[in-house]
Amino acid sequence: xxxxxxxxxxxxxxxxxxxxxxxxxxxxxxxxxxxxxxxxxxxxxxxxxxxxxxxxxxxxxxxxxxxxxxxxxxxxxxxxxxxxxxxxxxxxxxxxxxxxxxxxxxxxxxxxxxxxxxxxxxxxxxxxxxxxxxxxxxxxxxxxxxxxxxxxxxxxxxxxxxxxxxxxxxxxxxxxxxxxxxxxxxxxxxxxxxxxxxxxxxxxxxxxxxxxxxxxxxxxxxxxxxxxxxxxxxxxx
Amino acid sequence: xxxxxxxxxxxxxxxxxxxxxxxxxxxxxxxxxxxxxxxxxxxxxxxxxxxxxxxxxxxxxxxxxxxxxxxxxxxxxxxxxxxxxxxxxxxxxxxxxxxxxxxxxxxxxxxxxxxxxxxxxxxxxxxxxxxxxxxxxxxxxxxxxxxxxxxxxxxxxxxxxxxxxxxxxxxxxxxxxxxxxxxxxxxxxxxxxxxxxxxxxxxxxxxxxxxxxxxxxxxxxxxxxxxxxxxxxxxxxxxxxxxxxxxxxxxxxxxxxxxxxxxxxxxxxxxxxxxxxxxxxxxxxxxxxxxxxxxxxxxxxxxxxxxxxxxxxxxxxxxxxxxxxxxxxxxxxxxxxxxxxxxxxxxxxxxxxxxxxxxxxxxxxxxxxxxxxxxxxxxxxxxxxxxxxxxxxxxxxxxxxxxxxxxxxxxxxxxxxxxxxxxxxxxxxxxxxxxxxxxxxxxxxxxxxxxxxxxxxxxxxxxxxxxxxxxxx
Numbered sequence: 060x061x062x063x064x065x066x067x068x069x070x071x072x073x074x075x076x077x078x079x080x081x082x083x084x085x086x087x088x089x090x091x092x093x094x095x096x097x098x099x100x101x102x103x104x105x106x107x108x109x110x111x112x113x114x115x116x117x118x119x120x121x122x123x124x125x126x127x128x129x130x131x132x133x134x135x136x137x138x139x140x141x142x143x144x145x146x147x148x149x150x151x152x153x154x155x156x157x158x159x160x161x162x163x164x165x166x167x168x169x170x171x172x173x174x175x176x177x178x179x180x181x182x183x184x185x186x187x188x189x190x191x192x193x194x195x196x197x198x199x200x201x202x203x204x205x206x207x208x209x210x211x212x213x214x215x216x217x218x219x220x221x222x223x224x225x226x227x228x229x230x231x232x233x234x235x236x237x238x239x240x241x242x243x244x245x246x247x248x249x250x251x252x253x254x255x256x257x258x259x260x261x262x263x264x265x266x267x268x269x270x271x272x273x274x275x276x277x278x279x280x281x282x283x284x285x286x287x288x289x290x291x292x293x294x295x296x
Numbered sequence: 297x298x299x300x301x302x303x304x305x306x307x308x309x310x311x312x313x314x315x316x317x318x319x320x321x322x323x324x325x326x327x328x329x330x331x332x333x334x335x336x337x338x339x340x341x342x343x344x345x346x347x348x349x350x351x352x353x354x355x356x357x358x359x360x361x362x363x364x365x366x367x368x369x370x371x372x373x374x375x376x377x378x379x380x381x382x383x384x385x386x387x388x389x390x391x392x393x394x395x396x397x398x399x400x401x402x403x404x405x406x407x408x409x410x411x412x413x414x415x416x417x418x419x420x421x422x423x424x425x426x427x428x429x430x431x432x433x434x435x436x437x438x439x440x441x442x443x444x445x446x447x448x449x450x451x452x453x454x455x456x457x458x459x460x461x462x463x464x465x466x467x468x469x470x471x472x473x474x475x476x477x478x479x480x481x482x483x484x485x486x487x488x489x490x491x492x493x494x495x496x497x498x499x500x501x502x503x504x505x506x507x508x509x510x511x512x513x514x515x516x517x518x519x520x521x522x523x524x525x526x527x528x529x530x531x532x533x534x535x536x537x538x539x540x541x542x543x544x545x546x547x548x549x550x551x552x553x554x555x556x557x558x559x560x561x562x563x564x565x566x567x568x569x570x571x572x573x574x575x576x577x578x579x580x581x582x583x584x585x586x587x588x589x590x591x592x593x594x595x596x597x598x599x600x601x602x603x604x605x606x607x608x609x610x611x612x613x614x615x616x617x618x619x620x621x622x623x624x625x626x627x628x629x630x631x632x633x634x635x636x637x638x639x640x641x642x643x644x645x646x647x648x649x650x651x652x653x654x655x656x657x658x659x660x661x662x663x664x665x666x667x668x669x670x671x672x673x674x675x676x677x678x679x680x681x682x683x684x685x686x687x688x689x690x691x692x693x694x695x696x697x698x699x700x701x702x703x704x705x706x707x708x709x710x711x712x713x714x715x716x717x718x719x720x721x722x723x724x725x726x727x728x729x730x731x732x733x734x735x736x737x738x739x740x741x742x743x744x745x746x747x748x749x750x751x752x753x754x755x756x757x758x759x760x761x762x763x764x765x766x767x768x769x
Contacts (some may be wrong), residue, residue, distance in 0.1 A: 061756045067716055068749040070756035077763050087767065089760050090748075092709040099704055102660060104691075108703035115707055171510065195662035223511025227328045235620075236741040238310050242619045242659070243746070244400030274731050283362030 060116075060126050061282075062133045072129055072263070075166060075286040080127065082291045098136040098180065099229050101144070110144040117153050125171070126199045129284065130262045131193025134163040139196065157173055163193055163194035165261050165285055177206060177289040179213035181281075185253055185288065186218040186255040188246070188269065189260030191295035203261055203285055211292055218258070218296040219249050220282035227268035243272045250280055258282050302630045306653040314327045314338035323625050328513055330451075330616040333560025334667065335729045347552050352670040355607035359598060363524050365507040365540045366589065372510025376572035378585040386416040386592050386645075387606040392419060393499070393532055396586050400530045402496040406488075408514065410431035410501025410522040411610055412534045415632045415645065418499070429489045429499070432520040437484050443466045447626030447634060449612040455625045488520070488586045496595055498572075498582065502535035503609070504550060505587070506543045512587065514556060514568040517561075525570050532581040533570065536590050548608065554574045558611040559670040601680050605640040607670045614664035614674060620657050629654060636664035636674045640682070648684045654689070654752040655681040700736065721752045726750075 070169050077087050096130045097112030116137070117289045126133040138161050140220040141154040164173060173209045180183070187207055193199050193293060200222075207215040226232065226242025246269065260266050298556045306313075313319055314756045336376040338344040347665065370492045383389035397405065405427050418427040419440075431440040435453040439446060442464055445451030445637070453461070463473035465483055473479050486579055498522060504513040514521045525531050541547060554583065597603050615621045615635030625633030633763035636658060643651045655678050664674040666735040685691050705712045729745035734740070 063536050066756040067719075070752045070754065070759055073756040074763060075758060077767070079306045081767055087766070089757075091760075093757065093758070094706040094709055094712045097706060100706070102679060102682070103656075103695075103699060103717055104679065104684070104686035105699050105703060106686075107682050108699070108706075112703070112706045115558065155706075186565060191659070191661040191663075195666055200544065222663075224661035224663065226658050226659060231656060231659045233308055233739060233742055236744065237307070237314055238620055238657075239659070240745040241314050255298050267749060268746065271748060274747040275733075275745060 060096070060120065060128045060133065060137075061093055061264060062128065062130050065129050066093065069284065070262055072284045072286050073231055073282075074128065075289075076129055077092070079286060079291065080288060083168075083172055083281040085172070088123065088251050092119060092121065095110070096133040096136045097139075101136065101140055103230050106144065108157065109140075110146075113141045113144045113154065114150060115147070117150070117157050121153070121159075123160065125167065126157065127164055127167045128161060128263065129164050129286065131163050131190045131197055132264055133263055134161055134166075135192040135196040137161045152212045155296055163197060163261060164197065165193075165202040165206060166197070166199055171203050175202075175205045176209050176292050178292045179210045179212070180288050180290050181283070182212060183251070183257070184214045184216055185210070185259055186216050186250060186253045187221060187227060188218060188250070188258055188260045188265060189222045190260055191267045193261050201235045203259070204246060206285065206289065207259060208281065210288070213257075213288070216253050216255055218255075220245070220251055221249075225265045225268050229264060232268060237266075240272070243268055247272050247278070251278065256280060257288065259285050259288055261285050292296050303451075304305075306628070306630070306657060309628040309630060310383070310624045313628040315620070317456050318460055319455050320407075320573060320623075322455055322460075323622055326451060326454045326624045327616045328601050330559065330613075330624045334557060335560075335611060336614070337556035337560040337562065340589075341420070341552075341556065344553065345558065348669050348671060351553055351609075352607060354541060354549060354671055358541055359538070359603070359606055362537065362540070362595075362598065365542055366537060368507040369505050369540050369587075370589075372507065373509075373572060373585075373587050376510050376585075377575065378572040378587055380589070381586060381588045383416075383588055384591045386590075387593070389416045389534060389588055389590050390418060390421040392586075392588050393534070396530065396532055397497055398423065400496055400584070402427050402530070402729050404430060404491065404495040405497035405499050406430050406432050406491055406495040406524050406528060407436070408498070408500040408516060408524040409436050409452065409756075410499070410534060411446070411633065412501045412536055413499060414424040414533070415592065416445060416590070416595075418534070427497070428486070430495065430526060432488050432491070432518075433516070434481060434518060437488065438464065441465075445632070447625070449610050449633065449635070449638075451612065455627065455759070470583050470680050492523045492527045495528045496530065498524035498531045500531070500533045502533045502539055502587075503554070503603065504547055505535050505540045505545055506542075506547055507540055510572065511544075512570040513547060514566070514570065515551070515564045516568065517559070517565045519566055522566055522568050524765065525568060526580045526582070529582055529670050530584040530586070531573075532586045532588060533631060534588045534590055536592075537594050538608075553669045554609055554611055555702055557609070560769075568591075593647075597644050602644050602677055604672050604677060605637065605644060605674075607672055608641070609669060611669055613667040614671065614672075617663040617667045619659060619661060619663070624657075629657065630654055636678070637672065640677050643681055648681055649688075649690065651681055652685050653684065680721055694738075701726055711754075713757070716751055716755055720753075723750050 101109040
């Protein structure tokens with residue numbers, strides 16, 4: 060699943076994931092006609108529309124053995140909200156099957172493929188921002204860190220307050236832009252204080268927010284998706 | 297800081313808070329400290345997680361049979377010589393308390409910190425009836441002097457720096473002093489000592505009401521609660537109906553997690569168990585004890601969408617960790633209860649329409665649910681409140697049109713692709729150096745502080761054919 064932000068704004072992330080997975084021996088398919096998981100609709104209260112989007116997405120991925128998602132928030136939507144949105148018992152059962160087969164990228168790499176040794180595509184110091192949905196929704200703090208800690212060719216440092224929100228929150232960042240930016244300022248200040256040249260995230264929403272703030276400040280720090288810093292380390296488990 | 301009025305929009309109220317440098321300083325220091333203390337307290341307490349689950353179970357079981365436990369509480373309070381009153385609305389609760397004050401001939405009432413009495417705006421009513429209310433919790437005392445309202449559930453003056461408090465004391469009490477918390481506390485203590493002795497009425501809230509014994513439990517740190525409940529002739533406790541718990545052993549569970557969540561203390565300095573009026577032979581306690589049970593929208597949520605919020609212990613942990621609260625403080629929310637739980641309680645007390653905008657004052661980051669000692673799923677209920685706004689069609693029309701169009705786009709890939717192509721054309725004049733620095737309309741404010749990525753020259757879906765070929769090699 061490429062996700063709307065991944066498709067339209069960050070297609071290079073999707074490309075990197077496809078190539079990475081192939082080199083790890085995964086057969087990658089891409090069901091045509093994907094749009095968005097419907098999380099923005101759901102979070103703003105448009106649940107009838109979100110259910111229609113969920114129904115459509117469940118159908119698109121019916122054949123997939125595993126569904127890998129580059130954003131924790133979209134993975135959360137599919138795994139936690141789809142089944143509740145679909146009230147028809149057959150539809151709900153299909154949504155539950157999809158939920159069980161859906162994985163956020165870092166979780167898929169570490170927990171399903173058992174791969175956590177990679178080579179870094181960027182040199183120097185890296186830090187990691189926990190995306191809220193991945194951390195508190197899917198309870199995943201460890202998989203991305205396992206990968207980043209073991210990354211050959213880079214040095215991983217923890218981000219103080221890394222588990223705090225970046226202030227994106229989808230429509231929140233549009234409805235209360237000043238508050239959203241003030242939250243972001245704190246995040247960027249702590250990123251810059253680590254001395255890292257790269258901040259990694261596993262969510263396109265956080266990346267849009269953090270990258271947007273860094274680029275406006277003219278910061279030398281880059282915000283990258285996990286997939287953008289990974290290269291297979293041949294022969295490593 | 298002056299309190300923004302509710303007739304200014306939320307975004308303006310928030311903006312006002314963001315520009316208040318004193319508020320920003322005070323909030324950052326206090327919430328960061330609270331977060332650290334809470335984390336340490338639970339780190340040193342291996343049973344914490346299990347007790348949080350247990351506490352939630354007790355709350356659930358009590359709500360299942362709330363009528364039963366309230367009846368037992370009433371019987372036992374009355375059995376000990378206390379009087380129990382039931383208030384369906386805030387107005388009724390005020391009238392009950394005023395009536396008690398009138399019959400006691402009270403001219404002054406000393407108060408221990410209580411959100412329930414804030415909720416019913418009791419101080420204004422007392423003052424109007426000729427009874428001077430005196431807040432005796434240090435934080436409450438400060439904001440009463442400043443003619444403000446609490447901006448945090450347990451730290452009412454969290455929005456003030458110590459420098460501001462020193463200025464306030466100089467202005468209101470004529471006491472020039474250094475901004476030293478210890479000195480300031482000593483001044484307040486001396487001022488208050490007189491009031492305790494003078495007051496005819498002591499008013500408190502209640503952290504818990506224990507059904508099996510008829511005991512009202514107050515969790516405080518300054519000892520003022522004890523003075524309020526023992527020195528004046530009459531004691532009135534105002535308690536939300538959801539604060540009843542079955543037994544003393546249940547109380548132990550809550551006490552083990554409440555202070556840790558609130559201030560990071562193992563226990564608060566004072567845990568006062570109030571067992572009604574003084575009995576013959578006892579040396580301390582009031583002559584009369586009144587318990588006012590407050591419904592004010594709570595009972596209606598027993599079977600309502602906000603039911604989970606009835607488990608709230610009012611510890612304030614969700615405020616401290618909330619990125620929005622930490623930026624805008626409590627007053628910007630505009631109602632008695634601020635922060636994530638405050639939005640739910642506001643909806644409970646004032647109806648869902650009152651939180652039409654407030655329901656969006658959250659990035660849904662989930663830190664609140666994580667910190668909540670009884671694991672209330674606050675983000676889930678915020679989304680439910682948003683849904684309610686949409687289903688009653690009271691959201692602003694431009695938003696409904698925008699989301700309506702978005703929803704159609706997501707269900708028709710052809711429209712979605714067309715929109716992406718169209719966007720690519722539109723963004724051309726706006727793109728500089730690979731980013732969009734300014735866009736008009738809805739997202740204009742977004743780009744005031746942040747760059748937007750342009751729509752890619754080729755979307756992933758447009759690249760897929762090549763990628764597929766590459767894989768087939």
